[in-house]
Amino acid sequence: MLIELRNISKTFDTVQANSGISLVVPPASIQGILGENGAGKSTLMKIFSGFTLPDSGDILLDGERAVIHSPADAIRHGIGMLHQDPLDFPPMRLLDDFLLGREGGLFPDRRGAARAFRELAERFGFVLDPEAWVDSLTVGERQQLEIMRLLWIGSHVLILDEPTTGISLPQKEKLFATLKSLASDGMTILFVSHKLEDVEFLCDSVAILRQGRLVGTAKPPYLTKDLVGMMFGREIAFPERKKSPPGASVLSVNGVSLEGARIRIRGVNIQVRAGEVIGLAGMEGSGQSIFLGACAGLTRPVSGAFCLDERDMTGRSHHDFKREGVAYLPAARLERGLVPGLSLSEHFVLSEKKKGFFIDRRRAKKLSQDRIAAYNIKGEPDSPIESLSGGNQQRMLLALLRDPLSLVLVEHPTRGLDIESTVYIWGKLKERCAGGTSIVFISSDLDEILQYSDRVLVFFAGRVSPPIKAEELSVESLGLLIGGKGWEDFERGEADA
C-alpha cells in the first residue's frame, strides 16, 4: 500500500509534537522513522494508526484520502501498529489475546484460530504455545504474538514503535528476518527507532525527525555521521571507559537463593566493592529482577545472607535497606518509580527529608529549578510528571536520589532512551561511583553491560555465573552465555574473579 502523510500537525498543550510533517512511503518497503526521544515519532505513528487525532493534515492510502478517527478505522484500512509497550492482556491465555478484537460470531472459532496461530508461528519460526499465559512471555515474545495477531486480522501496513527495546539479541535477529520477509511479500512497514544500527541495517529509506519536524531523509548506504547530525543537530562525544579502583566491600551476597513466581535462582555469591559497577546480564525473566529486588530488601531470600557494610541485612525490610543508603530504581518508571499526577516540584518535596508540617512552596520551587537545571531535565517545576518523555523521567529519578548513597540498584537505566540521554545518565551514575557509591544494574543491551560494568553476573534460566571481569568478555561470548552456552567452565569451578 502506498502511504502519503501530508502536513500532519499536532500540538499537546504548549508542545508542538508534530509540525507539518509530510512523508511518502512506497509499498513493499521498510521505512525507518529516526529521531531522539520526544522528536515526535510516536505521535506521528499514533496519528497514523488512529490512536490520536491530528490538529490538521491528511492521510492518503493508495492515493485516496483516508478518514482515520479511531483505531477501529485504522484496522479497517489494514493499518496495524505494534506499540512500544505491548498492548496485550497479561492475565489471558495467548489464544484469547490472539482472538480479542477479531470480528466474528458469538462463539469464536477457537480451533480455527489455534490452527492459524500455529501456522503463523511456524512460518516465522516463533516458539509460542497458544495455551500459555501472556504474562509468562518475555517482551520479545509478546511482540511476536502481537505481530502474528496483526497479520491474522489482515493488516497490510505494519507500524513498529521502538520494537528492539527490551528484547534479546536472538529475538531481534528473528524480528528483523520476519520484517524483511514480510516486506518482500508486499507489506509496507514503518519502523520507528532511535537506534541507528537497527535502522541502518533494516530500512530501505529513513526519515529523520527532530523537535516535531521532518529534518531530512536518507537512503542506503547510510553515513552514520550524517544521521546523528540530523537527529541531534550536532555531534555526540562518547565517554572513555574508566577503571575504578577496588574499594571496601559495600554489599556482600553469600550463597543467596531466591524464589519468584516462575523462577528460582540459587547460590549467588558476590562482593560488591565501593565505586564498582556490576552489570546483570541475561534474557528477560532469567532472575535478574528478583535478584536486584532482593538486594533492595524487596524479596526475602529462601537461604543465604545479604550484608551491607558488614551488617547482616537478611530478611530486613526495604525501608531498612534504604536507611543504609540503598536506592532502587525500577524499570517501570511511571508505575513504580514516580507518582503520576504529581508535579516535578512535588516529587522533590516528597523525596526530601521531612522538615515541618507545611510545604515551603518558594523553597520547593527553588530546589526544583536547581535540580532541573543540574540534571538537564526538559520540564517545568509545575508540569505533571507523566508529561515528561522517558529520558526525562529517568533523569528525574536520578535527580530524586538522596546523598550520600552506598549502593544504587537500577533496572534498565537507559531502556528506550536515545544516545544523548544514555550518555548523560551514565555520566551522572559514574559521578556517583567516583564518590564511592556502587552500582548494580540490569540491562538487556549487551553493549551497555560491557561498556559500563566492572564485573558482570550472567543469569540463565535461574543459574547465575560467578562474577566475570567485563574486559574478559566480548559481545559474542556474553551473548553465548546469555543463551545458555559455555556454562561448563563455571561448573568446573573457576575461581571467583
Place this chain on the structure above:
Amino acid sequence: MSGDILLISLAGVLTAAAPVIFAVIGETISERAGIINLSMNGTILLAAMGSFTVALATKSLILGFLAGALIGGFVAAIVAFASVTLRQSQVAVGFVLAVLCRDLSYFLGNPVMGEAGPRLSSSPIPLAASIPILGPLLFRQDVMTYLSILLIPLAWVFVFRTRPGLVLRGIGEKPSAAYVRGANIGRLRYRYAVIGGAIAGLAGPIYSLSVKAGWKGTISGLDGIGWIVLAVTIFGGWNPVRAAFGAYLFSLLQWLGLVLQPAMPGVPAQVLQVAPFPLMILTLLLVNVGNAEWVERSLARLPEPTRRWLSKLLRAMNATPPAALGTPFEDGE
C-alpha cells in the same frame, strides 16, 4: 434433625441465595468492564421497594420484576455516566448513590409499608420434582431460583467463552489495548454497567416478591446485603462460578444462624443474625491473604514441601482484579 427437614432447609438456602446470586453476577459483569457499582446496597433496597409497589399497583408479578431490573439499570447508568462521560470517581458517586437510594426506598416506600402484595409461588417441575432427594432440593423451587441456578453457567460461558465476553474482559483489564483493537470503550462500559445493574436489580423483587415477600421499610432486613454482594464479588475473583459459591456460602451461614438460635439459648439472637457478615469478611481475608508480602516471608520459615504446597494453594486462591477496575479511560484525544 430428620433428613426431610434438612432437605427442605437446604432447598431454602438455594432460594435465599437466588437474589444474592443475581446481584453478585450483575456486579461481576459490571466490574469485569471496569466499572465498580458501589451503589449495590441502595440499588437492592430501591428495587425491592419499587418492584413491590409496581406489583401491588398492577397486580402483575412480571411488571414488578421488570421494574426491579429497570431501577437497577437506571442506577447503574448514573454510575456509568459519572465515570465514562464525566470521568469522575466511581467510588464517590457509587457510595452516595448507595446511601441515597436506601433512604429514598424507606421514604418512598412508606405508603405501601406492611401491605400484603403478590408473591411468587413455587413451580415444581413435573416428574423431576418427585426424584428422591434431588426433587425436594432442586425441583420444587420458584422460577427465579431456577433462573439463578441457570444464570451461573450462562454468565460463566458468556464471560469466558464468547467473543463479546472476551472483549468485556479486555476492556476491564487494559482498555487501551482493547481500544487499539477497535473496541469502543465508552459505549461498551455503558452497556455492561447497565446490563450488570439490571441483573443485580432483579435481586430487589426476588426479595420483596418472594424470599422476604412484602415491604417493611427499615425492618425489611435487606440493609447490608448489598455490601456483602460487593465483598462476594471480590471473593469470587470476578468469576461467576466462584461468586455463586460465595453467595451460597453466605446464605448457608445465614441459615445456620437461624437454626442454631434455638440450640444456643445463651447467645443473644442478634449475634447469630449478624455473624454471617463478619464471617464472610473473614473468609474474604483468608482467601486473599496470599497477596501479602509478610505471608510469603513467614512461609519461608516452614519446611520446604509444606511451604511449596501452601504457597501454591494461596496463589490458586488469589484472584487479581481487572487491572483497570475503577479507572476512567481516556483515549488519545
